[in-house]
Amino acid sequence: MSKTVKAMVIAGNGTNCEREVAFACRQAGAEVSEIVHIAELLAGRVKLEDYHLLNLAGGFLDGDDLGSAKAGANRLLYARVADSEQTIADQLKQFVADGKLVMGVCNGFQLMVKMGLLPALAGNQQQSCSLTINDGGRFEDRWTWLKVNPESACVFTRGLEKLYLPVRHGEGKFVADSRETLQRLEEQHLSVVKYADADGQPTMVYPDNPNGSLAAIAGVCDPSGRLFGLMPHPEAYLHRTHHPRWTREDLPEEGMGLWLYRNAVNFIREELL
Amino acid sequence: MAWRIVVGLKDGVKDARGERVRREISEHLGYRLEKVQTLDVYTVAADLSDAEVELAARGPFSDPVIQDVAINRPLAGGFDMLIEVGFRPGVTDNTGRTAKEAIQYITGRPFKINEGVYTSTQYLLTGLTDKTVAERIAKDFLANGLIQRWTILAADELDPQVGVPVTVPRVVSDSSPTVRGINLQISDRGLLDISRVGMLALNLEEMQKIQRHIADPQVVVEREKVGLGAELTDVELEALAQTWSEHCKHKIFSAKIEYEDENGNKETIDSLFKTYIVGATRDIREKMGDKDFCLSVFKDNAGVIEFTDDWSLVFKVETHNSPSALDPYGGALTGIVGVNRDGVGTGMGARLIFNTDVFCFASPFLEKELPPRLLHPRRIFEGVVEGVEHGGNKSGIPTINGSLVFDERFAGKPLVYCGTAAIMPRLLHGKPCHEKKVQVGDHIVMTGGLIGKDGIHGATFSSEELHEGSPVTAVQIGDPITQRKMFDFLTIARDRGLYNSFTDNGAGGLSSSVGEMAEDTGGCELHLDRAPLKYSGLHPWEILISEAQERMTLAVPAENLAEFISLAKEMDVVATDLGQFTDSGYFHCLFEGKTVSYLSMKFLHEGVPQMVLPAKWQPQARVEPVFSQPQDLTAELRKLLGRLNICSKESVVRRYDHEVQAGTVIKPLVGVANDGPSDAAVFRPLLDSFVGVVVSHGICPSYSDIDTYHMMACAIDEGLRNFVAVGGNIDHVAGLDNFCWCDPVKSDKTPDGEYKAAQLVRANKALYDYCVAFGVPLISGKDSMKNDYQIGDTKISIPPTVLFSVIGKIEDARKAVSMDVKRPGDLVYLLGDTCDELGGSEYYAGQGELGSKVPQVDAETALLRYRTLHQAQQQGVIASCHDLSDGGLGVALAEKAFAGGYGMRVALADVAVDAEMRDDKILFSESQSRLLVTVKPVDQTGFESLFRGQSCQLLGKVVAEPLLSITGQAGDSVISAPIDQLKEAWQAPLREM
Structure with a gap:
């Protein structure tokens, strides 16, 4: 494999944020950053194995008609790649086993959780958590503060303390199937980012916690730290003009969301090339 | 065989949707x-095994962590009472379609034509035993009888073994196409x-014109050659009614108007559209000369202007009023995804970048008995907002600009304006995009959704007032995902x-x-029997005029047809060859090889007689x-801030994704x-560039009651004021008019038609x-001319309303x-x-007053x-x-202060007035073209020198103390209020919507 970092964003069937995610990967230094329509994967013309970073972008897969990302997960599990017995989920399994990186944002996070890719506590892809309807019962677009867990193995958040990013969802309330699951998430520092108040402390109070997420969890990683998903949108804050108060605050040119992508690209360069 | 799969939350999982419904039942109906x-x-309802159904139920249909x-x-x-709400047969069921696809992925077998999945929702109510109340909750809140049906069962009526009995809302039709x-x-x-009777909305003169045409011996000779006779077919009559409808032909804007002003001066206006709208653009473009940035105006689905050297900008705004009156959710959803097709379908195709929306409603808090068939404004509000939310959010298009305008007369017909902008490359394959x-010989290919009876007579229906017999088929429900898949493919x-x-x-x-x-090309040969249908039993005329959503028609050269169809198939998009141009x-339609329409193109498109309209001002x-x-x-001031036309619309804005892309x-x-x-x-719109699009709008129907000219x-x-306020370049801006009359x-x-027509002329x-x-x-626009409600003796006419949308560049x-x-x-x-x-x-x-002195605009000084x-903004001194609009200076000051989190101290004595005015009038006058700016002290000289010789008044300064204090002309304090208090007054009214 050459010394180029290759990122891919899967598009189609209702993804919406693929353009800005692909742009973020390029900005972060990925030499290759491609938007690949799922039809290309199913036709077998493009294969996951040729990339290092897989992005599952925000959107409404199949309209989220059966619950967020449910129908999308079903497609990945059952639809066969042309002239093979393989599904995209099979390719994804191999991709993960190869130690490559996956980031799911919003609908992509919902997809990862519902496919059991996150938090993958037992090491298998058994779903143990979920994302459900916001406590307020409605879709909301709102900027939120996130506290980053410094002890997390998550490669995307290395060196970060806090983030300011928008949520834009109706089904973002994080829940776990049991107290034990939550306990393990916390003990293993898999609960990477939490909704925080003005003082930077995790909070259950609306609107700082916009959806009522359990333990204020906004995003989680798997034990390897290479699979990461979150409800807030890092690709929505790449430049200071994305910030809602850029006309009144002195901000660095570069947005906080870009940091996550840069961490991913740096990790790939150091560990996977 | 049919199965009912019921999915519910596990014990202990919060039912946020149920809680919202509970709260809204209380707010809407008081229960x-x-x-x-x-x-x-x-x-x-499909040929499946129990095991396959079980796989679907435990797989895509439910979430094992939270659901049973x-x-x-x-x-x-x-529970005490169960209400189950499902769709009527034939109504678009997006979730049902997704569910069907999910099962197909699992089994690897496609469903057959009359197989399907149908969804419904069960509401379990606790604390209610009265069935008539349950009926009212179903009818007036949970369901819309036009598109939905419901079952109500008391707890003891629910069979503990079977539950609610299975009903399959399949379209059953035994009629064969005739x-x-x-x-x-x-x-x-x-x-x-x-x-x-046929819902054709053709007047006598138009019917007579058709009568004469079909009796013309030469026409009869030509018809006989293709196997038709001296009788018109229903296919032809429907095609004529649709093509000649007010909605499609804009007969009022094309009419010859005999106008008389208040002094008895008479003039004849040959088409308002050509004279004033096309005329304005023609004259302006001439004047701009080589600075003309218009690329395509009035002729396509949307207007196109230059944006950068490489990109053009596309803009269109539509209304979807009548359907939204009947089914607010479906009407508005269809409105937004419909206007999206206009944006995409301009030129050779464009990429959508944002939506705008403006709604005119009666107060959601209206406490009045409404005449028959009208939905309560609160239901309309909720449904329309949700429709546009789903339409925009699911399509991945940010909704970035809009308004809500309130007037009681909008109870008769709500106005739902949906706008969309897109960008396209200047050149595509070396030709202007x-x-x-x-070209002659191109194949007629239809892509996207399938055809059903949905939306039949939509065009003619919206060309009439809302009345007793308004057809239910006029209601459609959009499907953003099917459309999105089609757009991905078309790109x-x-x-x-x-x-x-x-x-x-x-x-x-x-x-x-x-x-x-x-x-x-001057003709077509369209085979209606080849069109893909949602269900069997449609007549040829229904196939021709159905407004089933998410469809585009393309002209595909024969040599590309196979590649086009196979690409569609790979991308899971339906594409069907229906004939040739x-x-x-002749507009030649066939069904199973037999001619069913043979209308001359000239008669179809140019045959409609010009209407003559009297207008007297x-x-x-x-x-x-x-x-x-x-x-x-x-x-x-607090009262004004809390008025519906002024107060915060945050609860609505947050429901729209305004940041995607x-x-x-x-x-x-x-x-x-x-x-x-x-x-x-x-x-x-371009992630690697800082060039920006600015979008804004103006709408002020309250002034129409005095004079539509002003x-x-x-x-x-x-x-324009809104446009320049944020930094738009006034020399690179275009307008778009949407008349709702x-x-x-x-x-x-x-x-009183003559007066209303005169109002139209003056506007x-x-x-x-x-x-x-x-x-x-002006680059594009639309009119909707029958916004009246008339049943029995009750007539409600909306105030004449024009939405003026503005798009341009920074x-x-x-x-x-x-x-x-x-x-x-800051100053x-x-x-x-x-x-x-x-x-x-x-x-x-x-x-409770209207007054007479309506604001007037002095365009030259403005x-x-x-x-x-703009110069000052470019120099960075602003x-x-x-802008100052509803509520004038007082409201603008308050909004600026609480938005910024600081107080202001200003003096009314420094306001430039044209004559002696009371303090309250200075505060709340709505004189146009005014803007309130703040400037850093260090920029004072630069700013003032730019505005030397113009009306520019230093009123005071921004202060740290969070207090808005305004002194009157006599130097006394006339307003003194903590900004939090003002903000609360402004935020409270619609906070819970």
Whole structure:
């Protein structure tokens, strides 16, 4: 494999944020950053194995008609790649086993959780958590503060303390199937980012916690730290003009969301090339 | 075999949807329930095994972490009353479609034609035992009888083994497709009966024109050659009714108008559209010369202007009023995804970048008995907002600009304006992307959704007032995902150069899309039997005019057809070859090889007789109200801030994704707490460039009650004022007009038609005058002319309303300016004079008055001010800028202060007035073209020198203390209020919506 970092964003069937995610990967230094329509994967013309970073972008897969990302997960599990017995989920399994990186944002996070890719506590892809309807019962677009867990193995958040990013969802309330699951998430520092108040402390109070997420969890990683998903949108804050108060605050040119992508690209360069 | 799969939340999982329903039942209907639980039901009617159904139920249909599933047995328990709501047969069921696809992935077998999955929702109510109340909750809140059906069961009526019995809402039709001949050689009364009974909306003159045409011996000879006779077919009559409808032909805007003004001066106007709208743009473009940035105006689905050297900008705004009156959710959803097709379907194809929406409603808190068939404004509000939310959010298009306008008359017909912008490359395969042309021999290919009976007579229905017999089929439900898949496919097809032209299927369906495209070549041969159907049993005329959604029609050269169809298949998009474009001169439709329509293209498109419309202007006698200045102006300001037309719309704005695509630079909500009201939006469509699009609008129907001329002028000025406030370049901006009128055709139903027509003429005159004066070309627009409600003796006509949308450019989005004050010490300036112009103002409306002195616009001084402001913004000396509109100076000051989180100290004595005015009038006058800016002290000299010689008044400054203090002309304190208090007054009214 050459010394180029290759990122891919899967598009189609209702993804919406693929353009800005692909742009973020390029900005972060990925030499290759491609938007690949799922039809290309199913036709077998493009294969996951040729990339290092897989992005599952925000959107409404199949309209989220059966619950967020449910129908999308079903497609990945059952639809066969042309002239093979393989599904995209099979390719994804191999991709993960190869130690490559996956980031799911919003609908992509919902997809990862519902496919059991996150938090993958037992090491298998058994779903143990979920994302459900916001406590307020409605879709909301709102900027939120996130506290980053410094002890997390998550490669995307290395060196970060806090983030300011928008949520834009109706089904973002994080829940776990049991107290034990939550306990393990916390003990293993898999609960990477939490909704925080003005003082930077995790909070259950609306609107700082916009959806009522359990333990204020906004995003989680798997034990390897290479699979990461979150409800807030890092690709929505790449430049200071994305910030809602850029006309009144002195901000660095570069947005906080870009940091996550840069961490991913740096990790790939150091560990996977 | 059919299965019922019921999915519900596990014990202990919060049912947020149920809780929201419980709260809304209380808010809408006043019934307080203890608890509402919700369950999802999938009725699966297909050839499957139990094991396959089980796989689906435990797989895609449910979430093992939070949900339980039951198959063919009830899940409901612990409730008093069960209401299950599902769709009526044939109504678009998006979730059902997704569920069907999910099962197909699992089994690897496609469903057969009459197999399907049908969804419904169970509401379990606790704290209610009265069935009549349950019936009312179902009818007036949970369901819409036009498109949905419901079952109500008390707890003891639910069979514990089976649950709710299985019903499969499949469309059952035993009629075989037929074509009827229609004899038109009958009496006038008979002709009118045909039009009325058939929902054709054709008047006598038009029916007679068709009667004469079909009797023409030469026409008969030609018809006999193709196997038709002297009778018109139903296919032909429907095609004519659709093509000639007000909705499609704009007969009122094309009419010959005999206009008489208040002094008895008479003039004949040959088409308002050509004279004032096309005329304005023509004159402005001539004047701009080589600076003309218009690329495609009035001829395509949307207008196109230059944006950068490589990209063009596309903009269109539509209305979807009548469908939204009947089914607010479906109507509005269809409105937004429909206008999206206009944006995409312009030229050779464009990429959508944002949506805009403006709604006019009656107060959601209206406490009045409503006449039959009208939904309560609160239901309309909720449904429309949700429809646009789903339409925009699911399509991945940010909704970045909009308004809510309230007037009680909008109870008769809500106005739902949906706008969309897109970008396209300047050149595609070396040719201008904004141009397209069908070639003879190209195949007619339809892509996207399938055809059902949905939306039949939509075009003719919206050409009439809302009445008793308004058809339920006029209601459609959009499907953003099917459309999105089609757009993804069409983008690739465009880039591969696979088609020569395309357009969307909106009003009038294939009849309209194929009919219009066939004008390029002069004919077509359309095989209706090849069209893919949702279910069997449609007649040829229904296939032709169905407005089933998510469809585009393309002209594909024969050599590309196979590649086009196979690409569609790979991308899971339906694409069907329906025939060819020809130069036969005929709109030729066939069904199973037999001709069913043979209309000459010329008659179809040019045959409609020009309407002649009388219009007589007589200004209404209006007087200024007499009341003394209220003692407590702080209280007056708070009251104004809480008025529906002024108060915060944050609860609605947050439901729209306004940031997807990562381009929204000036967002709808700005300021220290991200909740101040932006004047306009700035959007950066190219991620690697800082060039921005600025979008805004003006709308002020309250001025129409005094004079529509000034209403129009004010709407234009408001749109431009908002545009320049955020940094838009006034020399690169285009306008778009959307007229929504009450019926202006004098008749027994509309005895005041001459006055309403004169109002229309006056608005058009102002449109011409002010667009020319500001140098703003119009690039597209639409009119909706029958916004009346009439059942029995009750007639409600909306106030004449024009939405003036504005789109243009800012060279560098980093120079954009927001409305919130930035820091203590900054100087507060008012640009523009304040006059005694409170006619139609929010202040007068609050006193129950209308007044007579409507604001008037001085375009010359305004234009100079807007240009100078742009210069100042370019130089970076403007810290904040906010336009003055509803509620005038007082409201603008308050909004600026609380958005920025600082107080302000200003003096009314420094306001430039044209004559002696009371303090309250200075505070709340709605004089146009005024802007309030703040400037850093260090920039004072630079700023003032730019505005030397213009109306520019230093009123005071921004202060750290969070208090808005305003001194009157006499130096006394007239307003003193903590900004939090003002903000609370402004946020409270619609917070919980």
